[in-house]
Amino acid sequence: MxxxxxxxxxxxxxxxxxxxxxxxxxxxxxxxxxxxxxxxxxxxxxxxxxxxxxxxxxxxxxxxxxxxxxxxxxxxxxxxxxxxxxxxxxxxxxxxxxxxxxxxxxxxxxxxxxxHINQVRARIHTHLELSRLNQHFEQLVEQHNAEPNHLNAIVSHSPVVAITWQNVDDWPVSYVSGNMVNWGYRPEDLRSGKIKFLDLLSPEDQLLARDQIYQHIAHGPDEYCRQYRLWHAQGYWIWIEEFSRLNRNEQGNVIAIDGLLNDVTARVRAEHALREREEQLRIIGDNLPDGYVYRYKIDPNGQAGLQYISAGVEKLHGLQPEQILKDPGLLFAQMAPDSLKQYLEAEAECMRELKDYKGTVLLNLPDGRQRWLALQSSPRAQADGCVFWDGIALDVSERIANEQSLILQAQRAQALLELPKASEELTEQAFMQFGQELAEDLTGSQIAFVHFVNDDEETMELVAWSRRTLQHYCHATYDKHYPVSNAGIWAEALRQRKPVVFNDYANYPEKRGLPEGHSELIRLISLPVIENGKVVMLTGVGNKATDYTELDVETVQLISNEVWHIVQRQRNAKKIARFSRVLERSTNELYIFDSESLRFIDVNLGARVNLGYSMPELERMTILDIKPELAAEDFEKLVAPLRNGTKQRCEFSTTHRRQDGSVYPVEVRIEITDDQPPLFVAIINDLTEARQMQERITQLSRYDSVTGLPNQFFFEDLLSLAISEAEREDYQIVVMCLDIANFHSIDDSYGFKVGDQTLKVIANRLVKTAGTEGIVTRMSKDNFNIVHPRINDVLEAQQLAENLQAAILEPVFLDDVEIHLEAKIGISFYPSDGVFAHELVQHAGIALNQAKADKLSNLRFFEHEMNALLLSKIALTNDMRHAIEREEFELYYQPQVELASGRVIGLEALVRWHHPVLGFLPPDKFIELAEESGLILPLGDWILKRAIVQAKAWLDANITDSSFTVAINASAIQMQTGNLLNLIETLLTETGLPAHCIDLELTESLLMTNAGETQLLLKQLKDMGIQLSIDDFGTGYSSLSYLKQFSVDKLKIDKSFIDAVTTNPNDAVIVQATIAMAHSIGLMVIAEGVETQAQANYLRTLHCDQIQGYYFSRPIPAAEIQQLLRSNPTLSLPFSEQKPTLLLVDDEPNILSALKRVLRRDGYEIFTAQSGEEALEILAKNKVMVILSDQRMPNMTGTEFLSRVKIMHPRTVRIILSGYADLNSITEAINKGEIYKFRTKPWDDDELRNDIREAFIHYESLERRKSLRAERR
Structure with missing residues (x-):
């Protein structure tokens, strides 16, 4: 430390x-x-x-x-x-x-x-020294002010030169201390200007010094430090470190600079030498591929400090140089304990004797690896008593590994000798674990495993982990059997069929991670054992301290191969013993007999029991003694290929004879052995049960398993046989195809078990009804065919068919469940409807389809017209396949008119077919066929393409504008199976037509089929901008509530509701309600099939948005519609609201004339009608406020007429004028609000005029109240 x-x-x-x-x-x-x-x-x-x-x-x-x-x-x-x-x-x-x-x-x-850290240390030392000098300088200045002579004497004897420059031209020196002579210059020469101070600096330092001075004067700070080279009078450069302060006057102007100059040449040179030495160390360290250099210093007190270490240390130790400089103990922490102890003892001895150190240490790196490091360092003593140790560290792991490999080879040979002995003492699993532990020890690993690979090479079975793995490394839970696809990268050996090595598992990009309980995996060898071209076993070892080598791979492969071979030998030995026991006990017959004499040598127990002979008895017999059907020469022909080696086995069928004389069928397979002399081995399969099974299969193949009736395959044979007999005997046959309607609902509601029980009941009833001569077959789930011979005429066949239907109509009772069924039947006759089985079945099937389509009848006889119609449909369908290519289709367009403005705001595209033979065909002649045949897809695509291209052409020619729409019908098949979305998107992109110009018309039934998928498709179309309409609204589900979930824009009311909308209150109410509810959820409404002005006017009063129909224009070709659009046509539907309008209704013309004469003086606009029907037509065309109607009129009474008016025109005020008072009906009408007033004939003119005026006042009052309610809302 x-x-x-x-x-x-x-x-x-x-x-x-x-x-x-x-x-x-x-x-x-x-x-x-x-x-x-x-x-x-x-x-x-x-x-x-x-x-x-x-x-x-x-x-x-x-x-x-x-x-x-x-x-x-x-x-x-x-x-x-x-x-x-x-x-x-x-x-x-x-x-x-x-x-x-x-x-x-x-x-x-x-x-x-x-x-570099030494650079930081040097700069810190310099500026701390300058700071100290600055403080010293301030003290000197204070002393100088008090004792100038004393201070000069002090400064002159110090190593620091004091100097002052004046802020005039060239910065002359006004003061310099006497010790300037130490650098060879007299102070007076500098003060006199004989020598200029700046001239003593190196040229580049002169320029820099001037710039620095002016920078400090302008921007500060006033105190600064700098270094430069100064020419010594004796002829060499010295390094000066200057610390100066700007001297400013009261105005802040710089008048002088006071400075201290210090000779730091020795220090600078030492820094340069140190940097050069460190640069040499850095160069050496940077060029070491597997090593680094370092320097550490021992001071006179024996304290050590790391001075430098090269970047290569990071590759070996995983530590940044800065980390180690801060804490060298991090390196020692990676040394193995024994190596660290030896290193410290040897290094201490070298330090005491100042001799080179040389040694090798083992590293335990943080990632689990072990590396060998060779260290060598040399001491350099310094003048200050310090000692620098410059050293080098090299990774010598490979060299040491090579030395260790020789030892490993000897250990490996010894291990191979131990395996056979261990296999005899251990179970198979324990032996395989033992083998893997040998591989684990020989490679210095910490983990070992072994798996068996199944024949499919797709699944594996874990055999064993090593004990060390289980104790210290792996506590994860594993499935013993699992697919290779779920295995991690250790199974790459199986996938690649070769050994794989991962020496850096942590950074392998395709690793899948480890299960919970598995310790960290650092390194891994995984390798396959391959036999006969297949991977049979997968083994591996892991977590060696150092990288795995080829020698390690070779070692694991050698041990694994030997383990596999020993295991296989033991398995084969056990298999042979087990096989012998199995053969002896097998129920199959197994014979071994001499190839020359054919005498039995060995026969298993199963054969002996089946034949009834003992082994001693059989040893006296030959194989031919039990084969009664084979003579010796026949047998020799069969086995000759075995004797001459052209075949490996021969197979044939024959019979065997037991001791009791009974025979049984057998299948024989004979092979010849390699023994000398060779032996025949025969494997005998008793076919008795197989023959019985075949008979059972034949039964099942011809009869239905549920009902026991003949099935469809047997039916063809039975019908052909019946036809042959009928032809021979010359009588008729009736063929019936019977279909049980909606039988699938039984399975759906009650399950298949109840369904099958029901079928059995129905089958029994049909058989009973058909009688002993009838043939009943089940063709499919709910289809039966009945064949009955000797039917004399149609009436007899009809009676039989009705009896069959009655049998099915009778309820079926099963487990408290009552089931009701009905059937449809199609009938054909032999020979009138065909002489071949397939013709009769086909024609009966056609009749059945007609029966299904007929809602009024459940029974149809085949008629040749049916076949002709079918053939014509087929021909028309075939023609349709080529019609698109031949340009036989044409689009007609029918205008769609906005009622509010009378403008044409859109067209509906309608396809027509110009058939070359049949002529002009409307859609109802071929669209259904197109849908049935699937041709609706190409036809629908053609319509889309042609309509979109035409719409863009009109838009480009300014015939239409961007608000104009073209409606195109989309079939259910297009929506469900076609590529409608992509096609529309492509066409819009190619043509540039705005998406909102297309109005796609859909049927109600389509929306309710696969509603989820349809809703998604409609949303995608809406997102594109396509408009969506519901076509023929009212003919399907007719529920506006479900339309909320679909993104539609418009409803099209079907023509069937428009035909009588002005006369039939029911139709009028439906249309009124549809329009009102559609508007309430934000939908537009268009009425199709509008053919009269009355219909158009009435729809306008109901606020219908648009109409389409022959009243404005029939569908016409594109050229004609273009001329129509250029003429800018409008529909005129004016209502006169200038005068009060009055409708007079009476079947007598004289009464009408009299009423009109009395009332016209009051300024009313008067309409007259002689019947309720005529009046309804007028009401549809005109806005009428008050109605005066007679009661007794033919076809429709006044009260009946006005009750309809109340529903269809509720805003009118209605009055009865009659000479015949039907009090009950009139009273009921008044109570229902259908009649405002009742007046009798004859009338008083003034009273009648007054009643009419009051009626108009009442009308206006109702209108005002309605307006006020609307305003409040």
Whole structure:
């Protein structure tokens, strides 16, 4: 340990640096010579600098976390309490830039990072000495003022020259002490100007000195220190260290500079020599691939201190040089205890006798490795009594490893000799553990393991860990069997089929980590044992102190191979013994007989029991004695290939005869051995059970396992046989295909067990109904075919079919479950509907499909028209496959009109087919076929492409604007199985059409099919900007509530609701409700199929947003629609609200004329109608406020008419005028609010006019109340 003075006599140093560890390193290194304080923030630094006693010097890092270092320096120099403390700045900035900044802020000196610690020590020593000289100088000045002559005498005899320069041209010397003569110059020559002081400096120092003076005058500080070279009068350069102070007058102007000059040549030269020596050490250390150099100093008191150590120490020891300089004991801590003791004893002896040290030490590194280090150092005594020891350390682990390998080879040979003996004394697992422990010891490892690899080379079985592993390294829980894919990098040996070595496991990028309970893995060898091209065993060792070598791999491989071979030999021996026991007890027959005489040599117990012979009896017999079907010459032909070596075995089937004379079928396999003379070995398989099983399989292959009925495979044979017999006997056959409707719901509701029991009941009923001549077969889950011969006519077949249906309709009772079923049946006849089995089944199947499609009938007979229709559909489908290529399809467009403005705001694209033979085909002739055949996908894609391209062309030609939409129908198949999303995105990108110009029309049923997937697809379309509409709304689920979850924009009300919307209250209510509810959830509404002005006007009163239909335009080709759009057509639907409107309804023209004459004088706009139907048409076209209707009218009474009006036009005021008072119906109508007033004929003109006026007042009152309610909302 290095001796240090007490902190009371040490200079005080304040280190200001960020808390990243560097301040601790500096503090540790400087702590032996100085009293060190540290601060990592500006606040702490200012507080420590202002304490008493103050620091003697400050080391300041410019880069601080909470403030700029220059700012802190400025605050230290402007604070009276800290201004006099010299500050050395530590910086990583270039010298030129940072020096100017430091000088401006008042730093005494700077040191550029990275720095050498000796450089820091030298600078600290210099500035502490300058500070001491400055204090001494101030004392001298005070004494000079009191006793100038006495002071001059003192200074002249001191080593420090005192000097004063005046601030005039060239800075003349006004005072210099007498000891200037020590450097060969008379003071008077300098004072007189005969010699100029600046001329004594080296040229480069002259320029720098002038610049520094002017910098200090301009920016401060007033006290500074600098070094330069000065020419000695005897003809050589000396190094001067100058400490000066600016002398300012009261105005702050510099009038002179007072300085102290000190000759530091010896110190500078010593520093240079030290740096050169350290540079030599650094060069040597930097060029050592596996080593480092070092220097440590022993002072006269025997205290040691590490002075230098090269960067190579980090590679070997994992420690930074700065860490070791601070605490050399870190190196000693890595030495193995025995090596450390030997090293310290030998080094102490070398220090006493000042002789070279040379030795080898073993290192235990923190990462678990062990390395051998050769050390050599030489002493150099110094004049001051100190001794420097310069040394070198080299990694000699490889050399020592080579020496040790010779020993290892001998140990390995001995281990191989021990393995056979151990195998005889230990169980297999213990023996394999023993083998791995040998490998573990021979390689100096701490871990060992062994696994068996299964034949698939995909799974492994853990056999054993070494005992040392289990005791000290591994307490993890392992699955004994696990797949290779789950194994870590140790299984790379299996994957690569070669040994793998990991000497730096911690940094291996593909490691998977270790399970809980497993200690750290440092190094690893893992290798395979391969036999017959397959990896059969995987072994490994780990955690050797030093890196594994090829010799280690060879050792582990050698031990592992030998262990495997010994284990296999033992297994084979056990297997042979076990096999002999098994063969003897086997129920199969095993024979060994002589290849020449064919006499039995050995027969196992199973054969003896089956044959009924004893072994002595068999030894007197030959193989031919038990094979009645084989003569000697036949047997010789069979075994001849074995005798001549052309085959390894022969196989054949025959029979064996027992002692009791019974025979049984056998399968024989005979092989020949390598013995001399050779032997035949026969393995006999008794086929008795196999033949029985085959018969059972045949049964199962022809009959249904659930019902016991013939299955579909047997059905073809049965039907063909029935046809042959019918052809021979000349009678008819009926073939029925029967399908049980919705049978899958039985399985879903009650389970497969109940379903199967139900099928058994149904099968029994069908068999019973079909009778003894009928054939009932089960073709699939819920399909049965019935064949019945000798059916005389259609009525007899129909009766049988109805009986079969009745049998199925009868409830099935199972375990308190009552099941109701029904069936559909299709029927064909032989020979009228076909003479081959497949024709009859096909035609019955066609009839069954027609029955399924027919909601009114469960039974259909095959008609040839059905086949013709099917064939025509097939032909049309085939034509459709080529129609796209032949450009036979064309898009028509039907306008969509906005009711509020009458403008055309969009089009719907509708496909038409110009068939070359059939002519013009509308969609209802081919769309269903396209969906059934899957052609809807290419057709739908074609429609999308053509419509989007056309829409962009119209937009580019300014025929439409960006608000104009084209509606395109999307089929369910496109949405569910097509590539709709990507296709639309591609087309929009290629054409540049804005996405919102496309309105995709979807059906209600599509939304409810796979709602989750559909919702996701619709969201993706909406995110693109596509508009979405629900087509044919009202024909499917018709629930607006479910539409909230889908991102749709518009509803299209189906034409079926629009046809009678002006006359049928039910349709009107549905349309009203649909529009209102759709608007309530923010959806637009369009009505399709609008064909009359009345429908359009009425829909406008209901606030329907848009219409589409023949009333405005039929669908027309693109060229015609383009002309239509260029003409800018609008739909005119004016309502006259200038005058009150009155509708008079009476079936008698005279009454209408009289009423009109009486009431027109009041200024009403009057409409007349002679029936309720005509009145409803007028109401649809015009806005009517008051209605005056007769009661007794044909087809529709007044109250019936007005009840409809109340529903369809609720804002009207309704009055009955009648000569026939049907009091019950009128009273009920008034009570329901359908009638405002009732008046009888004949009428009083004035009273009637007054009633009509009151009716209009009532109408206006209702309208005002409605407006007020709307305003309040």
């Amino acid at each position: 290095i001796m240090t003075e007490s902190n009371h006599s040490k200079p005080r140093i304040l280190i200001i640096d960020e808390a990243n560890g560097s301040e601790q390193v500096l503090s540790g290194i400087l702590g032996d010579d100085y009293a060190v304080m540290t601060a990592s923030s500006s606040a702490k630094a200012l507080e420590l600098a202002s304490r008493k006693p103050a620091p003697d010097l400050i080391l300041l890092d410019i880069a601080l976390p909470d403030t700029d270092g220059h700012e802190l320096l400025h605050r230290l120099k402007t604070n009276h309490a800290t201004a006099g403390i010299p500050v050395i700045v530590l910086t990583a900035m270039p010298a030129s830039a940072d020096e100017a900044a430091n000088n401006a802020s008042g730093a005494a000196d700077y040191i550029i990072k990275p720095f």
